Amino acid sequence: MPDAPKIEVDEFGQRFLPLEEALMLARQEHKVWNEWSDHPDHKGVRADFSHYDFSDDPINFRLFHFTGPVIFTHCTFYEADFLAAIFSGLVANFSGVTFSGREANFYGAEFSGANAYFGKTEFSGGRADFAGAQFKKAANFYGAKFLHDADFQRAHFESAAVFTDTTFQHVPDFRYTNPKVHFPYMVWILSLSPGQKRTFY
DSSP, X not given: OTTOOOOXXXXXXXXXXXXXXXXXXXXXXXXXXHHHHTSTTTTTOEEEOTXXXXXXXXXXXXXXXXXXXXXXXXOEEESOBOTTOEEOXXXXXXXTOEEESSEEEOTTXXXXXXXXXXXXXXXXXXXXXXXXXXXXXXXXXXXXXXXXOEEOTTOEEXXXXXXXXXXXXXOOXXXXXXXXXXXXXXXXXXXXXXXXXXXXX
């Protein structure tokens, strides 16, 4: 593979791709990324994109395989696309991210080995699309803000789904999900209009 990224080791002995190396690989799109990520020598390597502004450097993450922890904390996205991405590492962290543009697309994404963290994330653009997403580990949307449509149709939660203090500007769509698993963990706060909130359990 040309321009193979350089893996570094942090103070805890954990291997990771620093930001510039992760960006270089991701810009080559899913086939090149997946060839690298799926290699036995690279599984478990953390990819750290934290604090990066993707609105000025859009990267299409659809169909990506993240076989190690992936960190997007406090990133900024414009029309993010993670369609059918597979997160099989130990964590997928989107805490503090701002999603803008017409859509944040996680349609059919699979969090198969990763706890999914979307705490304090703001979906300030158009639709947040998690339709058909598979959450096989914990899904944490604590304090997230959905300022437009939130689509969780046919999403599947196999573990805890935390929506405590989550704000929905519009009624979210949870049709055809598995409510016996995820509703007992939820506290929703719906922001229906300025100054008006509704909380239900």
